[in-house]
Every structure is written in structure tokens, then in C-alpha cells.
Amino acid sequence: xxxxxxxxxxxxxxxxxxxxxxxxxxxxxxxxxxxxxxxxxxxxxxxxxxxxxxxxxxxxxxxxxxxxxxxxxxxxxxxxxxxxxxxxxxxxxxxxxxxxxxxxxxxxxxxxxxxxxxxxxxxxxxxxxxxxxxxxxxxxxxxxxxxxxxxxxxxxxxxxxxxxxxxxxxxxxxxxxxxxxxxxxxxxxxxxxxxxxxxxxxxxxxxxxxxxxxxxxxxxxxxxxxxxxxxxxxxxxxxxxxxxxxxxxxxxxxxxxxxxxxxxxxxxxxxxxxxxxxxxxxxxxxxxxxxxxxxxxxxxxxxxxxxxxxxxxxxxxxxxxxxxxxxxxxxxxxxxxxxxxxxxxxxxxxxxxxxxxxxxxxxxxxxxxxxxxxxxxxxxxxxxxxxxxxxxxxxxxxxxx
Numbered sequence: 001x002x003x004x005x006x007x008x009x010x011x012x013x014x015x016x017x018x019x020x021x022x023x024x025x026x027x028x029x030x031x032x033x034x035x036x037x038x039x040x041x042x043x044x045x046x047x048x049x050x051x052x053x054x055x056x057x058x059x060x061x062x063x064x065x066x067x068x069x070x071x072x073x074x075x076x077x078x079x080x081x082x083x084x085x086x087x088x089x090x091x092x093x094x095x096x097x098x099x100x101x102x103x104x105x106x107x108x109x110x111x112x113x114x115x116x117x118x119x120x121x122x123x124x125x126x127x128x129x130x131x132x133x134x135x136x137x138x139x140x141x142x143x144x145x146x147x148x149x150x151x152x153x154x155x156x157x158x159x160x161x162x163x164x165x166x167x168x169x170x171x172x173x174x175x176x177x178x179x180x181x182x183x184x185x186x187x188x189x190x191x192x193x194x195x196x197x198x199x200x201x202x203x204x205x206x207x208x209x210x211x212x213x214x215x216x217x218x219x220x221x222x223x224x225x226x227x228x229x230x231x232x233x234x235x236x237x238x239x240x241x242x243x244x245x246x247x248x249x250x251x252x253x254x255x256x257x258x259x260x261x262x263x264x265x266x267x268x269x270x271x272x273x274x275x276x277x278x279x280x281x282x283x284x285x286x287x288x289x290x291x292x293x294x295x296x297x298x299x300x301x302x303x304x305x306x307x308x309x310x311x312x313x314x315x316x317x318x319x320x321x322x323x324x325x326x327x328x329x330x331x332x333x334x335x336x337x338x339x340x341x342x343x344x345x346x347x348x349x350x351x352x353x354x355x356x357x358x359x360x361x362x363x364x365x366x367x368x369x370x371x372x373x374x375x376x377x378x379x380x381x382x383x384x385x386x387x388x389x390x391x392x393x394x395x396x397x398x399x400x401x
Contacts, residue, residue, distance in 0.1 A: 009026055009027055010024060010025075010026040010032060010065060011065070012064075012065050015032055015040065015060060015065050016061075018032070018034055018040070019034065019038055020034060021034050021035055021036050022034055023043070026065075026068075026069065026072075027069075027072075028044070028069070028072040028073055028075075028076050029044045029045040029046050029072060029075075029076070030042065030043075030044050030057075030068055030069060030072040031043050031044070031045065032060070032068075039059065040059065040060040041056065041058070041059050041060070042056070042057035042058055042059070042060065042063055042068040042071075043055070043056060043057065044057055044071070044072045044075055046075060046076070046079060046085065047079075048079060048084050048085070048086065049084070053086055055075060055085060055086060055089070057071045057072065058071075101144045101145060101146050101187050102144070102145060102187075103141065103142050103143060103144055103145070104136065104137070104140045104141055104142075104143055104144075104145055104148055104178070105137055105141040105142065107145050107178055107181065107182055108128075108132050108136070108137075108178050110181075111177065111178045111181050112125055112128050112129060114181075115128075118277070123318065127170075128174055131167065131170060131171050131174065132171070132174060135156050135160065135167075135171050136156050136171065136174075136175060139152055139155050139156050140152050140153075140156070145179070145182045145187050145188060146182075146187050146188045148179075148192055149192055150192045150197060152192065153172075153175060153192050153193045153197060154197065154200070154201075156171065156175070157171065157172055157197075157201060158201070161201050161202060161204060162202060162204055165204045172193055172197070175192075175193035176191060176193040176194055176195070178193075179191040179192060179193050179194075212331060212332050212333050212336050213332055213333075213336030213337065213338075213339035213340050213343075214330070214331070214332045214336065214337070214340050215340070215343070216340045216341070216343045216344035216347070216348075219243065219337065219340050219344075219394075219395055220394065220395055220396070220397045222330050222332070223240055223243060223395055223396075225328050225330065226239055226240065226324070226328065226330075227240070229324070229327075229328055231324045231327075231328075232310055233294075233298075234295070234298055234307050234308065234309070234310055234316070235307075235316065235320050235321070235324060236324075237291050237294055237295050237307065238252050238253065238295075238306075238307035238316060239321055239324065239334070240287075240291060240395075241288060241291050241292075241307070242321070242334060242337065243337045243340075243341075243395060244285055244287055244288050244291075244388070244391065244392045244395055245267065245282050245284070245288060245388070246337070246338050246341040246342075246361050246362055246388075246391075247269070247282065247338075248275070248335065248338070249318060249321060249334050249335065250273060250318070251269050251273055251274070251280075252307065253307060253315050253316045253318070253320075254273055254305070254315050255267070255269070255305070255306045255307065256304045256305055256306060257300075257304055257305075257306055258304060260284075260292065260306070262289070262292070265283060265284045265288075265289060265385075266281055266282065266283060266284060266381070267281070267282040267284055267288075268280070268281050268282075269281075269282065269363075274363060275363070276363055276364075278363070280363045280379075281379055281381050282361075282388075283381055283382075283384050283385035283388050283389075284388075285388050285389045285391070285392030285393075286389065286392065287392040287393075287395070287396050288392065292306065295307060298310075299313070300313050301313025321333075321334035322334065338362055341358070341361070341362070341391060342358055342362065344391065344394065345357075345358040345387070345391075346358070348394075349387070349390075354387065356380065357380050357383050357384050357387055358387070360379055360380045360383075360384060361384050361387065361388065
């Protein structure tokens with residue numbers, strides 16, 4: 001039983017000097033607990049829902065007698081209101097433990113960093129960062145993510161929805177991805193940038209986002225013009241290599257000699273440079289091997305790159321092909337030559353016969369689960385070898401006039 005003191009009430013001097021272990025009552029269920037070490041703690045005995053509980057109110061002198069009486073009175077007030085002071089205390093502790101809700105800018109940064117390892121091209125991170133900094137951050141960058149409304153998202157999208165439709169669409173998709181992450185973190189229950197918002201935005205006719213490509217019949221002439229141009233030799237060789245292998249720009253610009261097996265005539269692109277994050281083997285035509293032989297004469301400054309920049313051995317710029325094609329007035333982009341290759345396969349070799357090999361050559365995900373399982377066991381390398389040889393011969397026909 002708690003030891004009673006005179007008048008059933010404690011006083012400051014007694015609390016400060018008492019040393020004998022025991023429980024000393026004050027009122028409102030408040031007790032001072034003295035332990036053998038001399039430490040003193042405030043404990044309140046209360047009845048909640050017919051059950052007795054002890055509530056710790058802190059240690060003396062951090063919590064003074066006056067403070068302890070105030071806390072005890074507040075607990076009794078909560079009990080009279082039908083509330084549980086223990087539950088209230090646990091909730092307060094949980095609130096302190098819970099991480100602070102981030103602002104939109106902080107959430108966006110975390111999502112970008114989380115997705116960065118999955119992007120095969122460093123441009124993706126900069127594109128995300130730049131579009132959000134330009135259009136989203138001025139409106140919601142400093143707002144906690146749980147306070148962002150659909151109205152805020154409309155304020156971001158409406159000014160550019162009809163004037164810059166492709167950009168607006170990308171911004172909305174990026175906002176949706178970020179708020180999906182926010183929802184899974186438990187910071188809100190809804191996604192203010194979800195597809196539902198499209199119902200209140202004006203319908204805009206958008207061009208399909210295909211890369212500008214040449215008809216396959218014009219590819220040999222385009223390559224002839226590239227070969228005869230005054231562009232840097234490394235740029236011309238790497239561009240032709242890109243067309244003949246139906247590869248993506250970054251795959252070629254960052255290609256290294258250690259990826260080439262001249263004995264088997266195979267180029268193996270590592271997973272980290274592939275969009276599908278899967279190793280890709282490319283059969284090299286005779287013309288590709290000639291290009292590699294010519295590239296051997298290039299000084300790579302110890303970088304190991306097959307097609308290094310002539311200045312310092314760094315990789316070629318991602319704009320090098322665009323600049324060259326514009327200067328030569330060739331109405332296409334580098335990526336579009338993959339489409340030219342696909343159409344050549346379908347129209348000259350037959351769609352049914354070349355569909356699977358050509359998709360494998362382009363390193364596409366096939367979409368069909370059965371076909372995906374099949375391609376995991378064989379990448380059709382030897383089936384593709386004669387196909388790529390014929391493509392190389394076709395592309396070189398522009399010089400045979």
C-alpha cells in the first residue's frame with residue numbers, strides 16, 4: 001500500500017528529500033515511487049473500463065510535483081470524458097516515432113533515386129528532374145504530400161495540356177507514379193494525379209510517339225551520304241554500326257572492346273546497358289567486322305570504348321547522330337533506323353518468318369508469356385546471323401552504283 005504522508009498530500013521539500021523506498025500518495029491517484037537507488041518516479045493509479053492501471057508520468061526532478069499533479073488531473077479529465085489516457089499516451093508515442101510526412105519535392109527525389117538503377121539511360125533521371133522542377137515544384141514542391149489536391153494537379157497540367165500535350169502527359173504520368181509510392185507509404189489514401197483526372201481535362205489529339213524513320217528503301221542512300229560526309233570518322237563508323245546492328249544509340253556509343261568476340265563474330269551487350277535489363281547478343285555481319293577493324297585505329301585514350309570521342313576518349317555525345325542527320329538533311333532520327341530494319345524484315349522476308357528473329361534482334365520484350373519463356377532458353381542467335389548478314393548487304397548496296 002502507498003505510504004500516506006500528513007494531510008494525504010505531498011509537498012515539494014518532501015519530494016526533494018525523501019530517501020526511504022516506498023510509494024507516497026498525493027491525490028488523484030498520483031504517487032511518488034522511491035526505489036532503493038534513491039531515484040524517484042511519478043506513477044498514477046487509475047481505473048479505466050473497470051480495470052486498474054498504472055500510468056508512468058516521468059521521473060523527478062525532470063517532472064516536478066506541480067507538473068505531475070497537472071498530468072494526473074488531465075488523465076482524470078480524460079477518464080471522465082470516457083477516454084483512455086493510456087491509449088492517448090501510446091498514440092502520442094507512435095506519432096513521435098512516425099517519420100515526418102515529406103513534401104512533394106522530397107517524395108519526388110526519393111522516387112527518382114529508387115528508380116534510377118532501373119533506367120538504362122541517364123537521361124531518364126534528368127528528364128524526370130527537369131520536368132518536375134519546371135512544372136510541378138513551383139505549385140506543390142513545398143507542400144506535404146498528404147495536402148496536395150486534385151485542384152493542385154489541375155493547376156500544374158491545365159496551362160500545358162493543350163499547348164504542350166506530350167510534355168503534359170509525361171508530367172501527369174510522373175505525378176501519378178510518385179503519388180502511387182506515397183499511397184503505398186501510407187501517407188494518403190488516394191492518388192490526385194490518377195487517370196480519373198483525364199475526365200475533367202480537355203480531350204487533345206496527340207500524335208503517336210513513334211521515332212521519325214526512313215522507308216527501308218532509303219536506308220542505303222542515307223548511309224552512303226553519311227560515309228561521304230565530312231563528319232568525324234568515329235561518328236560515321238559508329239552510326240553505320242548502329243544501323244547494321246539495329247541497336248540503340250546508348251548501346252553503341254558506350255560499347256567496349258571487351259564485349260566483342262571477333263572469333264565468333266558476336267557482340268554481347270551487358271544487361272545494365274539494355275532497356276530490358278537482359279544480356280543481348282548481336283551477330284556481326286561482315287560489314288560490321290570491317291567497321292570494327294577500322295575502329296581499331298582509333299585512339300581510345302585507355303577507355304576501352306570502341307567508338308570514343310576524338311577529344312578525350314569519353315563516350316560520344318547522345319546528340320552526335322541527331323546533329324549529323326540534321327546537317328545532312330536526312331529526315332530521321334537514329335532510333336528510327338530500328339523501325340526501318342523491322343519493316344525491311346517484314347516486307348522482304350515475310351512477317352511470319354521473321355517476326356520472332358527480328359524482335360529478338362531488336363531486344364524487345366515479346367509480351368507473350370510462352371514466347372518469353374522460349375526466348376529465355378534461346379536468343380535465336382544463329383537464326384539471326386544470316387538475317388543480319390542480308391541486312392548488312394542491303395544497307396551497303398548504296399555504294400554499289
